[in-house]
Amino acid sequence: MAYSDKVLDHYENPRNVGSFNAEDEDVGTGMVGAPACGDVMKLQIKVGENGIIEDAKFKTYGCGSAIASSSLVTEMLKGKSLDQALEIKNTNIAEELALPPVKIHCSVLAEDAIRAAISDYRSKNGTQAEGYEACKSAA
């Protein structure tokens, strides 16, 4: 199994591992995947009053590529607005990590995790309607 250096780097030194309190108003939590599929990602965002993602944390049960995808995503999210975050595509993630075709689904799951986290935040903060405009099926 040949992993790219970027994947190995995220695997050996994952960024932003951990959890926020899911009950907090300013936290959005997305949990996607299933143990039977071999991939479960939990992604959490902490959103500031100005609608900018201040912080992000992740926990993943999955292969090296899944761990790397979710770790990279936490880095990509910080400092973005929610709408900007929804623009992140799995292809960005896959390219950055040089994922082989058999591992592209890890980047898709990571993109789903972003949407799930934002959707959760918005439903807690009453701005749900906007969440679905950007909802086009992932490439």
Added chain:
Amino acid sequence: MKQLPIYLDYSATTPVDVRVAEKMIPYLTTLFGNPASRSHSFGWDAEKGVETARQQVAALVNCDPKEIIWTSGATESNNLAIKGAANFYSGNGKHLITVKTEHKAVLDTVRELERQGFSATYLSPLENGLVDIEAFKAAIRPDTIVVSVMLVNNEIGVIQDIVTLGNICREKGIIFHVDAAQATGKVEIDLQKLPVDLMSFSAHKTYGPKGIGALYVCRKPRVRLEAQMHGGGHERGFRSGTLPTHQIVGMGEAFKIAREEMAKENARIRALRDRLWAGLSDMEEVYLNGDLDQRVPHNLNVSFNYVEGESLMMAVKDLAVSSGSACTSSSLEPSYVLKAIGRDDELAHSSIRFSIGRYTTEEDVDFAVSLIKDKVTKLRELSPLWDMFKSGIDISSVNWVHGTESHRDPEKVAA
């Protein structure tokens, strides 16, 4: 400290013992004759090497040298035994019995015979990996002609009760084949006492070269087989083909060393294996696959819960181990042996097989323990499933949101 990775995969293959290699080399360049050449000393010298080796192999398993047939390895021995016996005795019936945890060399052979018109029963073992004797008895039919059960399992190292199974077969006149590839040098094999008709041996699992094995074919009572390799009638017609003298001499020497050193070596290896298990079982949610007692001293097969299998294998790249067995390690399927003993997919995926051998040191074991503990801990810190387990959530009751559904239905997003 040896160079990395540390080899703990002796069940996959073993290095050729230096003493064995030294014995083999003259037969490549000097004593190179064809053992079947009857008319000159090149042939006679080679034949002598072959017959000495045959006695050495027979001595390890306490049988008559005439009962040992040379093959290219245990896979060929399994093919010859099962296909050879099934075809010869097909007049008495066409039903075969084997176990789901057998090596693919047996399972695929039986499957091929099914394709050719035989029928087969594949028994499920008990959770500890052992054959259920009652289920075995119940599977026997009037038209059963051949049974194949391995002595030692390659993935979980469990030792089957060959005596009981063999006696049942003897009573019913069924041919009993035993794949002993993983057993030589690890457990006592006494064919004078074992009610076995056919037994397969491999050299490369016992510090001999790859590409050579043997098949024991009982002469009292005489077992007949249909040959699978034709062309010259070598090995009393059982297996044609020029004998690879250097390989045979290697196997003989390896088995001789095994007989002389087995007791002492096993004691040392058992201590190392127990040290490894003591270190690993110190962690939570670590499961041993297969019975601990009815097991060879070399093998340890462990599942680490809440850690995904591929990330675990990446984590232990400084150890040469396998997840499942060598033959399945290239595919991403969970081990069929672990599934057969009842492990669910996730535990089957997150398993590691450690197999210790002649050159393993205490240092190697301590290194393995500390590496595994460190990596498993780190991977669990990354794992949301471990979090859920720690907070008492029953993971099997969670309604998982698969991939793209999450943003379609907000109610379903797990908080």
